[in-house]
Amino acid sequence: MSVPDSDMLISLSEALATPVSTLLGENVTEPEADDLKAISAKLEVINLQLAQRKAAGKKMLHWLLIALCAGIAAIFAFLLALESPYLGWDYSDPETAVLGVALHAFEWLFVRVAPLILVAAFLGLFLTRKD
Structure with a gap:
Protein backbone atom coordinates (compact mmCIF):
# COMPACT_ATOMS: atom_id res chain seq x y z
CA MET A 1 0.00 0.00 0.00
CA SER A 2 1.39 3.37 -0.92
CA VAL A 3 1.35 6.47 1.26
CA PRO A 4 0.24 9.71 -0.38
CA ASP A 5 2.45 12.78 -0.27
CA SER A 6 1.49 15.00 2.69
CA ASP A 7 2.06 18.24 0.79
CA MET A 8 -0.20 16.99 -2.00
CA LEU A 9 -2.92 16.05 0.50
CA ILE A 10 -2.78 19.48 2.12
CA SER A 11 -2.98 21.20 -1.26
CA LEU A 12 -5.95 19.02 -2.28
CA SER A 13 -7.74 19.64 1.01
CA GLU A 14 -7.32 23.39 0.62
CA ALA A 15 -8.47 23.31 -2.99
CA LEU A 16 -11.50 21.15 -2.24
CA ALA A 17 -12.20 22.83 1.14
CA THR A 18 -12.38 19.48 2.85
CA PRO A 19 -10.35 18.13 5.76
CA VAL A 20 -7.40 15.85 5.03
CA SER A 21 -9.01 13.11 7.12
CA THR A 22 -11.94 13.00 4.69
CA LEU A 23 -9.56 12.68 1.75
CA LEU A 24 -7.92 9.74 3.51
CA GLY A 25 -11.31 8.10 3.97
CA GLU A 26 -11.59 8.46 7.74
CA LEU A 65 -21.05 53.70 51.85
CA ILE A 66 -24.46 55.20 52.63
CA ALA A 67 -24.37 53.52 56.04
CA LEU A 68 -20.85 54.85 56.64
CA CYS A 69 -21.96 58.41 55.82
CA ALA A 70 -24.98 58.06 58.11
CA GLY A 71 -22.80 56.65 60.91
CA ILE A 72 -20.31 59.51 60.65
CA ALA A 73 -23.14 62.06 60.68
CA ALA A 74 -24.70 60.38 63.73
CA ILE A 75 -21.40 60.40 65.64
CA PHE A 76 -20.88 64.07 64.78
CA ALA A 77 -24.39 64.87 66.02
CA PHE A 78 -23.76 62.89 69.21
CA LEU A 79 -20.49 64.70 69.88
CA LEU A 80 -22.14 68.06 69.25
CA ALA A 81 -24.97 67.20 71.63
CA LEU A 82 -22.50 66.20 74.38
CA GLU A 83 -20.55 69.47 74.06
CA SER A 84 -17.36 67.84 75.45
CA PRO A 85 -18.52 67.24 79.04
CA TYR A 86 -15.06 65.97 80.05
CA LEU A 87 -13.72 69.54 79.96
CA GLY A 88 -15.46 70.29 83.27
CA TRP A 89 -14.47 67.09 85.08
CA ASP A 90 -12.23 66.97 88.14
CA TYR A 91 -9.06 65.22 86.97
CA SER A 92 -7.69 64.59 90.48
CA ASP A 93 -9.11 61.03 90.34
CA PRO A 94 -6.85 58.91 88.06
CA GLU A 95 -9.74 56.89 86.60
CA THR A 96 -11.63 60.04 85.66
CA ALA A 97 -8.45 61.48 84.17
CA VAL A 98 -7.90 58.40 82.01
CA LEU A 99 -11.51 58.41 80.80
CA GLY A 100 -11.38 62.16 80.11
CA VAL A 101 -8.18 61.86 78.12
CA ALA A 102 -9.59 58.88 76.17
CA LEU A 103 -12.78 60.80 75.31
CA HIS A 104 -10.79 63.86 74.32
CA ALA A 105 -8.42 61.78 72.17
CA PHE A 106 -11.36 60.08 70.42
CA GLU A 107 -13.10 63.38 69.80
CA TRP A 108 -9.90 65.06 68.59
CA LEU A 109 -9.03 62.21 66.24
CA PHE A 110 -12.60 61.76 64.97
CA VAL A 111 -13.04 65.44 64.14
CA ARG A 112 -9.84 65.40 62.08
CA VAL A 113 -10.20 62.03 60.33
CA ALA A 114 -13.97 61.74 59.79
CA PRO A 115 -14.22 64.54 57.20
CA LEU A 116 -11.62 62.78 55.04
CA ILE A 117 -13.51 59.50 55.34
CA LEU A 118 -16.77 61.30 54.58
CA VAL A 119 -15.32 62.86 51.41
CA ALA A 120 -14.00 59.45 50.31
CA ALA A 121 -17.40 57.88 51.01
CA PHE A 122 -19.17 60.56 48.96
CA LEU A 123 -16.71 59.96 46.13
CA GLY A 124 -17.45 56.22 46.38
CA LEU A 125 -21.18 56.94 46.31
CA PHE A 126 -20.71 59.02 43.19
CA LEU A 127 -18.73 56.24 41.52
CA THR A 128 -21.19 53.46 42.46
CA ARG A 129 -24.37 55.28 41.54
CA LYS A 130 -26.70 53.82 38.94
CA ASP A 131 -26.21 55.23 35.47
Whole structure:
Protein backbone atom coordinates (compact mmCIF):
# COMPACT_ATOMS: atom_id res chain seq x y z
CA MET A 1 0.00 0.00 0.00
CA SER A 2 1.39 3.37 -0.92
CA VAL A 3 1.35 6.47 1.26
CA PRO A 4 0.24 9.71 -0.38
CA ASP A 5 2.45 12.78 -0.27
CA SER A 6 1.49 15.00 2.69
CA ASP A 7 2.06 18.24 0.79
CA MET A 8 -0.20 16.99 -2.00
CA LEU A 9 -2.92 16.05 0.50
CA ILE A 10 -2.78 19.48 2.12
CA SER A 11 -2.98 21.20 -1.26
CA LEU A 12 -5.95 19.02 -2.28
CA SER A 13 -7.74 19.64 1.01
CA GLU A 14 -7.32 23.39 0.62
CA ALA A 15 -8.47 23.31 -2.99
CA LEU A 16 -11.50 21.15 -2.24
CA ALA A 17 -12.20 22.83 1.14
CA THR A 18 -12.38 19.48 2.85
CA PRO A 19 -10.35 18.13 5.76
CA VAL A 20 -7.40 15.85 5.03
CA SER A 21 -9.01 13.11 7.12
CA THR A 22 -11.94 13.00 4.69
CA LEU A 23 -9.56 12.68 1.75
CA LEU A 24 -7.92 9.74 3.51
CA GLY A 25 -11.31 8.10 3.97
CA GLU A 26 -11.59 8.46 7.74
CA ASN A 27 -14.92 9.16 9.30
CA VAL A 28 -14.30 12.05 11.65
CA THR A 29 -17.30 13.40 13.43
CA GLU A 30 -17.20 17.15 13.50
CA PRO A 31 -18.75 19.00 16.39
CA GLU A 32 -22.38 19.38 15.64
CA ALA A 33 -24.14 22.69 15.69
CA ASP A 34 -26.12 21.50 18.70
CA ASP A 35 -22.91 21.04 20.69
CA LEU A 36 -21.80 24.56 19.81
CA LYS A 37 -25.22 25.92 20.72
CA ALA A 38 -25.11 24.13 24.07
CA ILE A 39 -21.65 25.49 24.81
CA SER A 40 -22.67 29.01 23.82
CA ALA A 41 -25.80 28.75 25.97
CA LYS A 42 -23.71 27.67 28.97
CA LEU A 43 -21.27 30.50 28.39
CA GLU A 44 -24.16 32.94 28.17
CA VAL A 45 -25.52 31.71 31.51
CA ILE A 46 -22.09 32.04 33.13
CA ASN A 47 -21.68 35.54 31.71
CA LEU A 48 -25.10 36.54 33.04
CA GLN A 49 -24.27 35.15 36.49
CA LEU A 50 -20.99 37.07 36.59
CA ALA A 51 -22.75 40.28 35.55
CA GLN A 52 -25.40 39.78 38.25
CA ARG A 53 -22.72 39.10 40.88
CA LYS A 54 -20.86 42.26 39.87
CA ALA A 55 -24.06 44.34 40.03
CA ALA A 56 -24.94 42.90 43.45
CA GLY A 57 -21.45 43.69 44.77
CA LYS A 58 -21.70 47.25 43.46
CA LYS A 59 -25.12 47.67 45.07
CA MET A 60 -23.84 46.28 48.39
CA LEU A 61 -20.84 48.65 48.34
CA HIS A 62 -23.16 51.57 47.56
CA TRP A 63 -25.35 50.80 50.59
CA LEU A 64 -22.33 50.26 52.84
CA LEU A 65 -21.05 53.70 51.85
CA ILE A 66 -24.46 55.20 52.63
CA ALA A 67 -24.37 53.52 56.04
CA LEU A 68 -20.85 54.85 56.64
CA CYS A 69 -21.96 58.41 55.82
CA ALA A 70 -24.98 58.06 58.11
CA GLY A 71 -22.80 56.65 60.91
CA ILE A 72 -20.31 59.51 60.65
CA ALA A 73 -23.14 62.06 60.68
CA ALA A 74 -24.70 60.38 63.73
CA ILE A 75 -21.40 60.40 65.64
CA PHE A 76 -20.88 64.07 64.78
CA ALA A 77 -24.39 64.87 66.02
CA PHE A 78 -23.76 62.89 69.21
CA LEU A 79 -20.49 64.70 69.88
CA LEU A 80 -22.14 68.06 69.25
CA ALA A 81 -24.97 67.20 71.63
CA LEU A 82 -22.50 66.20 74.38
CA GLU A 83 -20.55 69.47 74.06
CA SER A 84 -17.36 67.84 75.45
CA PRO A 85 -18.52 67.24 79.04
CA TYR A 86 -15.06 65.97 80.05
CA LEU A 87 -13.72 69.54 79.96
CA GLY A 88 -15.46 70.29 83.27
CA TRP A 89 -14.47 67.09 85.08
CA ASP A 90 -12.23 66.97 88.14
CA TYR A 91 -9.06 65.22 86.97
CA SER A 92 -7.69 64.59 90.48
CA ASP A 93 -9.11 61.03 90.34
CA PRO A 94 -6.85 58.91 88.06
CA GLU A 95 -9.74 56.89 86.60
CA THR A 96 -11.63 60.04 85.66
CA ALA A 97 -8.45 61.48 84.17
CA VAL A 98 -7.90 58.40 82.01
CA LEU A 99 -11.51 58.41 80.80
CA GLY A 100 -11.38 62.16 80.11
CA VAL A 101 -8.18 61.86 78.12
CA ALA A 102 -9.59 58.88 76.17
CA LEU A 103 -12.78 60.80 75.31
CA HIS A 104 -10.79 63.86 74.32
CA ALA A 105 -8.42 61.78 72.17
CA PHE A 106 -11.36 60.08 70.42
CA GLU A 107 -13.10 63.38 69.80
CA TRP A 108 -9.90 65.06 68.59
CA LEU A 109 -9.03 62.21 66.24
CA PHE A 110 -12.60 61.76 64.97
CA VAL A 111 -13.04 65.44 64.14
CA ARG A 112 -9.84 65.40 62.08
CA VAL A 113 -10.20 62.03 60.33
CA ALA A 114 -13.97 61.74 59.79
CA PRO A 115 -14.22 64.54 57.20
CA LEU A 116 -11.62 62.78 55.04
CA ILE A 117 -13.51 59.50 55.34
CA LEU A 118 -16.77 61.30 54.58
CA VAL A 119 -15.32 62.86 51.41
CA ALA A 120 -14.00 59.45 50.31
CA ALA A 121 -17.40 57.88 51.01
CA PHE A 122 -19.17 60.56 48.96
CA LEU A 123 -16.71 59.96 46.13
CA GLY A 124 -17.45 56.22 46.38
CA LEU A 125 -21.18 56.94 46.31
CA PHE A 126 -20.71 59.02 43.19
CA LEU A 127 -18.73 56.24 41.52
CA THR A 128 -21.19 53.46 42.46
CA ARG A 129 -24.37 55.28 41.54
CA LYS A 130 -26.70 53.82 38.94
CA ASP A 131 -26.21 55.23 35.47
